[in-house]
Amino acid sequence: MWWFQQGLSFLPVALVVWSAASFVFSYITAIVLHHVDPLVPYISDTGTIPPERCLFGIMLNVSTFLGMATMYVRYKQVSALSPEKPRILRLNKLGLRLGWMSCFGLCIIANFQKCILYYIHVLGACLTFGVGSIYMLVQTILSYLMQPELHSKDIFWARLAVFLWSCSSILSMFVSSVVLYSGLYGQNLVQKLHWDPQERGYTPHMISTVSEWSLAFSFLSFFLTYIRDFQVKGRYCSLFLNSPVWCSRAALDFMGSWTCFGWS
Numbered sequence: 001m002w003w004f005q006q007g008l009s010f011l012p013v014a015l016v017v018w019s020a021a022s023f024v025f026s027y028i029t030a031i032v033l034h035h036v037d038p039l040v041p042y043i044s045d046t047g048t049i050p051p052e053r054c055l056f057g058i059m060l061n062v063s064t065f066l067g068m069a070t071m072y073v074r075y076k077q078v079s080a081l082s083p084e085k086p087r088i089l090r091l092n093k094l095g096l097r098l099g100w101m102s103c104f105g106l107c108i109i110a111n112f113q114k115c116i117l118y119y120i121h122v123l124g125a126c127l128t129f130g131v132g133s134i135y136m137l138v139q140t141i142l143s144y145l146m147q148p149e150l151h152s153k154d155i156f157w158a159r160l161a162v163f164l165w166s167c168s169s170i171l172s173m174f175v176s177s178v179v180l181y182s183g184l185y186g187q188n189l190v191q192k193l194h195w196d197p198q199e200r201g202y203t204p205h206m207i208s209t210v211s212e213w214s215l216a217f218s219f220l221s222f223f224l225t226y227i228r229d230f231q232v233k234g235r236y237c238s239l240f241l242n243s244p245v246w247c248s249r250a251a252l253d254f255m256g257s258w259t260c261f262g263w264s
Contacts, residue, residue, distance in 0.1 A: 008073050009230040012223045015066040019220055022059030026052045036193050040209045043216060044114040044121065045193050053113060060110030064103045067223075071099035071135075074226060078142060088145055095138040102132035118190050129170060129215055136163045136222050151229055158225050166218040173211035180204040 023043055029052040030036045036045050047056025075096040082088040105127025112120040140163050143156040181189060185201030195202055 009227045011066065011070045011073055012226040012230060015063065015070050016220045016223050018059065018066060019063040020217075022056060022063060023216065025059070026056040029055060037195055040206060040213060041193070042114070042209050043212055044109065044125075047110075048113050048115045048193065057110045060106055064107045064110070067103045067106065068100055070223060070226065071096060071103070073230065074139070075099075077229065078146070082146065085145075088142060091138055091142055091145075095135055095142065098131050098135040098138060102128050102135055105129075105131065115191050115193075129166075129219075132219060133163070133166050133170060136166060136219075139222075155225055155228065159222065162218055162222045162225070166215055166222070169211045169215035169218055173208050173215060176204045176207040176211060180208055 023046070026043075026046040027036075027041070030041070030046040030049070031038050033049075033052070035049045035052065047053050047060075075092055078092045078095075079089065082092070105124045108124025109121060109128060112124060114121045136159070140156065140159040143151065143159050147153060147156060180201055185199075185204075189201070195205055
């Protein structure tokens with residue numbers, strides 16, 4: 001059995017691989033058709049003009065579904081392992097709400113392109129990355145509180161490092177974007193898809209685009225830390241049996257481990 005076939009670990013794997021593929025395929029299509037510059041364009045710019053816009057939209061919509069499913073499984077897992085810890089349960093519910101808000105923002109990004117409905121697109125980006133970063137913080141706190149029931153300190157430190165990575169990317173992107181769109185470097189830069197290195201504003205533009213790519217991959221890296229947690233082993237079953245959770249043995253042969261589903 002492959003490692004991604006254990007438990008429900010295929011969910012975060014599918015989310016990360018599919019989302020990364022959506023960025024890469026849209027980027028390659030946009031570059032081949034000369035719709036954007038090869039050197040680090042905005043992610044959104046690679047999904048602005050057809051046909052890459054269609055590819056970008058449909059693939060991110062699938063990523064939205066995978067993200068919601070992954071977050072829900074994480075929510076049920078934490079609930080199952082901490083049925084009598086009110087603080088953890090409250091944080092867990094908050095995390096699910098924040099996570100799904102972030103996924104809704106991703107759906108907005110997928111369907112409202114930057115060059116067409118800019119402010120709605122920005123709203124989606126704020127939900128995806130802003131609220132999504134708070135979701136990462138909540139999950140990092142949960143990781144700290146749930147040692148050693150679910151995982152070791154290494155996972156906590158890994159999630160904390162990725163969270164700080166995302167925060168630094170957000171700060172860098174915000175500052176460079178404010179400078180770029182302040183009016184000092186011209187008007188209507190939102191519609192601009194091609195940049196010359198000699199142009200004024202090229203430096204803050206590059207800082208902004210690199211920060212956006214860095215932010216996107218920090219999110220993907222965070223979900224990679226779920227793989228170990230989702231490889232549910234039989235050693236957890238005693239914990240699950242003492243909580244309002246149904247453990248199905250029917251999936252044992254299929255996934256090689258217990259699959260647990262909560263009712264609340």
